[in-house]
Amino acid sequence: MSRIIKNGLHPITYRLALRVLQTALLAITLSGNFPDSLILAESATVPVSLTNLAEELSLSQLGEIPIETVSTASRFTQKVNEAPASVSIVTADEIKKFGYRTLGDILQSMPGLYTTYDRTYTYLGVLGFNRPGDFNSRVLVMVDGHRVNDSLFGASYIGREFIIDPDLIDRVEVVRGPTSSLYGNSAFFGVINIITKSPADMKGVEVAADLGTYDSYKYRFSGGGSVPGTDLAVLLSGSYYHSEGNPHLYYPEFDSITNNDGVADHRDGEEAFNLFGKVTDHDLTLSAAYVARQKNIPTASWDTLFNDPRYETWDKHGYVDLKFLHQFDEKAELMIRTYFDDISYTANYPTTSDATPSGQLMNQDITEDQTVGGEAQIIQRWKANTFTAGGEIRGHLKQDIKNFDTDPLYYYADVNKTSTDGGLYLQDELALSTNLSISAGVRYDYYESFGSAMSPRLGLIYHPWEEGTIKLLYGRAFRAPNAYELFYPVTNALTSAPLSPEHIDTYEVVFEQYFPGNFRVSLDGFHYHINDLITLNPDTLMFENADTVSTRGGIVEVEWRHSSGIRVQSSYTLEQAKNAATGERLSNSPEHLAKLAIMTPLATKRLWAGLEGQYISRSLTLAGRETRYADSFCVANLTLLTENVMKGMDVSLSLFNVFDTRYAYVGGSGTIQDLIEQDGRSLHLKLTYRF
Amino acid sequence: MILLALGLRALPAPPPPKPLAEHQIKALYLFNFAKYVEWPKFAFPATNAPFIIGIKGNPDIVRDLSEITRGKLLKNRLIHIVSIETMQDHKGCQMIFIEGTDFPGIIHSLTGPSPKPVLTVGACDTFLNGGGIINFLKKDNTLRMEINLKNTHLAGLAVSSKLLAVATVKNNESNQPPP
Numbered sequence: 092m093s094r095i096i097k098n099g100l101h102p103i104t105y106r107l108a109l110r111v112l113q114t115a116l117l118a119i120t121l122s123g124n125f126p127d128s129l130i131l132a133e134s135a136t137v138p139v140s141l142t143n144l145a146e147e148l149s150l151s152q153l154g155e156i157p158i159e160t161v162s163t164a165s166r167f168t169q170k171v172n173e174a175p176a177s178v179s180i181v182t183a184d185e186i187k188k189f190g191y192r193t194l195g196d197i198l199q200s201m202p203g204l205y206t207t208y209d210r211t212y213t214y215l216g217v218l219g220f221n222r223p224g225d226f227n228s229r230v231l232v233m234v235d236g237h238r239v240n241d242s243l244f245g246a247s248y249i250g251r252e253f254i255i256d257p258d259l260i261d262r263v264e265v266v267r268g269p270t271s272s273l274y275g276n277s278a279f280f281g282v283i284n285i286i287t288k289s290p291a292d293m294k295g296v297e298v299a300a301d302l303g304t305y306d307s308y309k310y311r312f313s314g315g316g317s318v319p320g321t322d323l324a325v326l327l328s329g330s331y332y333h334s335e336g337n338p339h340l341y342y343p344e345f346d347s348i349t350n351n352d353g354v355a356d357h358r359d360g361e362e363a364f365n366l367f368g369k370v371t372d373h374d375l376t377l378s379a380a381y382v383a384r385q386k387n388i389p390t391a392s393w394d395t396l397f398n399d400p401r402y403e404t405w406d407k408h409g410y411v412d413l414k415f416l417h418q419f420d421e422k423a424e425l426m427i428r429t430y431f432d433d434i435s436y437t438a439n440y441p442t443t444s445d446a447t448p449s450g451q452l453m454n455q456d457i458t459e460d461q462t463v464g465g466e467a468q469i470i471q472r473w474k475a476n477t478f479t480a481g482g483e484i485r486g487h488l489k490q491d492i493k494n495f496d497t498d499p500l501y502y503y504a505d506v507n508k509t510s511t512d513g514g515l516y517l518q519d520e521l522a523l524s525t526n527l528s529i530s531a532g533v534r535y536d537y538y539e540s541f542g543s544a545m546s547p548r549l550g551l552i553y554h555p556w557e558e559g560t561i562k563l564l565y566g567r568a569f570r571a572p573n574a575y576e577l578f579y580p581v582t583n584a585l586t587s588a589p590l591s592p593e594h595i596d597t598y599e600v601v602f603e604q605y606f607p608g609n610f611r612v613s614l615d616g617f618h619y620h621i622n623d624l625i626t627l628n629p630d631t632l633m634f635e636n637a638d639t640v641s642t643r644g645g646i647v648e649v650e651w652r653h654s655s656g657i658r659v660q661s662s663y664t665l666e667q668a669k670n671a672a673t674g675e676r677l678s679n680s681p682e683h684l685a686k687l688a689i690m691t692p693l694a695t696k697r698l699w700a701g702l703e704g705q706y707i708s709r710s711l712t713l714a715g716r717e718t719r720y721a722d723s724f725c726v727a728n729l730t731l732l733t734e735n736v737m738k739g740m741d742v743s744l745s746l747f748n749v750f751d752t753r754y755a756y757v758g759g760s761g762t763i764q765d766l767i768e769q770d771g772r773s774l775h776l777k778l779t780y781r782f
Numbered sequence: 783m784i785l786l787a788l789g790l791r792a793l794p795a796p797p798p799p800k801p802l803a804e805h806q807i808k809a810l811y812l813f814n815f816a817k818y819v820e821w822p823k824f825a826f827p828a829t830n831a832p833f834i835i836g837i838k839g840n841p842d843i844v845r846d847l848s849e850i851t852r853g854k855l856l857k858n859r860l861i862h863i864v865s866i867e868t869m870q871d872h873k874g875c876q877m878i879f880i881e882g883t884d885f886p887g888i889i890h891s892l893t894g895p896s897p898k899p900v901l902t903v904g905a906c907d908t909f910l911n912g913g914g915i916i917n918f919l920k921k922d923n924t925l926r927m928e929i930n931l932k933n934t935h936l937a938g939l940a941v942s943s944k945l946l947a948v949a950t951v952k953n954n955e956s957n958q959p960p961p
Contacts, residue, residue: 141806141809141810141846141849141850142849142850142852144802144810145810145813145850148810150811150814150818150944150945150947150948151947151948153807153810153811153814153925153948154924154925154926154927154948155924156800156801156802156807156924156925157801157802157923157924158801158802158803158804158807158920158923158924158925291862291864294867294871317874320827322827322828322830322831322832373830373832373860418853418854418855424853
């Protein structure tokens with residue numbers, strides 16, 4: 092991912108950039124060597140790029156290359172990391188070997204990220220920011236470049252409610268950093284792009300069964316291949332998941348005779364149904380996906396009746412996406428895409444009532460978002476530049492938000508809107524010399540609802556010596572107020588005052604170095620400042636651009652790979668996120684995150700062990716709560732995988748929460764519970780058969 | 783910069799080539815083979831059908847070739863790299879590389895009374911004798927190639943003189959494909 096986003100140059104950055112540019116220009120003039128292409132010069136010190144070597148080397152030269160000795164042979168197959176951002180990648184191989192079951196599990200292992208769960212949805216925290224009650228609206232989640240965040244809540248889903256079955260994931264690319272200069276809204280903290288497998292990866296038919304604790308099971312049926320006599324390739328997959336959930340959840344806050352002594356009995360069930368299809372033919376890709384997920388909620392959040400089996404949410408999302416991608420030659424690429432999304436949500440809240448004879452009634456949320464959109468992008472190389480330009484436009488045909496009591500029928504909210512928004516962007520990556528490149532970009536977005544936003548970004552990538560990289564990054568991103576914040580009548584007052592988008596300015600310095608013996612070390616220092624954070628004013632009960640947040644921190648990553656296949660990945664993150672006005676630490680924001688993932692072959696290369704774990708330091712609960720902190724904790728997961736135990740059959744055994752750690756996440760404003768306890772140890776067996 | 787200031791000549795002598803992993807060198811060679819060999823028209827199912835390279839027994843090469851060929855066209859065709867696992871996977875490939883000794887099955891199905899126009903590349907002493915076309919061999923810690931012209935002609939392929947210039951040419955009349 093090599094777009095750079097530049098949003099409004101900060102004066103210090105401007106001077107710094109100018110100074111660097113002056114030095115670079117001086118260097119170029121003195122060396123008398125202005126590069127006219129991105130191909131490595133002879134004195135290059137950039138890490139190996141096979142693509143460049145393929146262009147440069149003649150056949151006879153190939154016969155002169157010394158073969159590396161075995162100990163350093165399995166060097167990282169790094170894409171030359173010229174991206175003006177911090178990029179982390181998790182591959183399908185790691186998903187299999189570490190037993191990741193959801194996108195949340197995958198993200199939890201990555202540096203700087205942490206997830207929390209309240210038995211309804213899974214929430215992502217980035218660099219210390221995870222406001223309880225948000226729906227991952229400050230991270231843009233995409234599937235093959237298709238935006239998944241809706242326009243009502245800006246929500247993206249990362250638990251079982253996520254639209255793609257993790258078995259279909261080829262890799263997950265997380266671009267950490269403000270990326271609105273390319274992607275516009277939602278790319279506030281970064282972008283998560285899930286790249287799905289291609290029909291060629293599936294090759295035939297595959298069935299999988301995953302059975303585990305809490306009576307959970309998942310069945311998947313997938314198939315892929317090419318249609319004989321044509322250039323079409325097809326991938327189809329369907330899966331069904333069901334879990335009884337934790338059958339016995341005790342909440343002392345509800346401990347009374349009328350409330351089953353505080354025990355939510357079999358109220359944690361979940362069901363999900365996923366469908367995915369992809370058809371490719373040369374430059375065209377048609378893909379479609381669908382998810383329908385139901386969850387019973389045991390926490391009695393939002394004033395619902397405790398232990399009531401009727402309290403549930405339903406989330407559905409379906410989309411169709413047609414993409415045309417054409418490479419003209421090595422210098423130009425055109426992409427055109429058009430899509431349609433339908434995202435709906437329903438929740439049934441059984442609650443108390445003075446108005447009904449039974450003393451109860453059912454309150455319902457129903458929302459629907461229908462969006463049609465199109466985008467186009469051109470990438471053009473010219474001399475030492477790589478230009479990226481594009482635009483997109485989205486029409487929200489339906490933005491419905493309803494909340495009502497069913498009997499007697501009474502509407503608290505009945506929002507029916509339509510709106511349009513769009514953006515244009517331009518970026519250039521310029522190789523100033525063989526080891527210095529600069530990236531600058533800007534995007535202009537227009538929203539019918541609030542007006543416009545500009546998102547610029549600037550990055551400097553420098554390779555001071557072999558295998559080393561220094562990046563200086565600055566970016567500005569925004570989050571548009573969503574339909575819910577704009578139009579939902581929280582009180583009986585008229586709709587809230589005009590809301591502006593939230594803004595984030597991020598400054599980041601990254602050092603990355605590859606050492607002999609296949610070590611990679613990366614140091615990342617960051618500082619971000621958020622303005623105009625949209626918050627619900629507890630007195631007026633209206634949304635307003637009120638808060639500011641400031642964070643400082645750093646990430647250290649060490650990775651080691653061995654030719655035998657052993658891989659060790661570790662990271663430590665320090666994050667100090669504060670409310671900039673009061674100086675108070677944010678809630679649900681652990682100061683320290685430490686992660687470790689070890690993958691190793693056992694005995695033969697067909698048996699693999701994947702051990703991964705996280706340490707999360709304590710975090711503050713919401714203000715005013717009795718329990719001040721969610722305690723620090725350490726959770727580890729172990730997976731054993733045998734590939735081809737018989738021809739075409741893989742078996743894996745996963746033990747989650749190996750040490751049966753008791754831990755809890757901070758509860759949101761909707762729950763009476765200050766902390767939401769999580770599950771203990773669980774065991775899963777997965778069989779995959781290919782034929 | 784400093785050298786220029788001292789008045790030394792601007793162009794430094796070319797540095798010795800950096801070592802690469804064996805799979806990377808093989809991937810670079812394979813890319814070149816595709817460029818310097820001519821396939822007959824009927825080797826492709828359609829005029830705009832992609833050029834398919836199949837790799838057996840070396841996932842590193844699959845990755846390397848995918849990187850090298852990304853966004854490139856070969857003789858106006860898109861390039862697909864596929865990993866060969868089962869006996870059926872190699873069908874549809876114009877070029878196949880097989881690591882190790884497990885090649886007789888594939889070579890057998892491609893040669894014989896009606897040979898297929900597939901460029902077969904191997905990395906085993908007995909590969910050419912077994913009916914293969916190009917074989918990698920190690921010499922002084924570098925990777926070289928040998929080519930069997932008879933097998934090339936049997937497959938209906940034409941090889942550019944650029945490729946012949948760097949290869950050890952074998953034209954062993956006694957090569958017989960396995961029964």
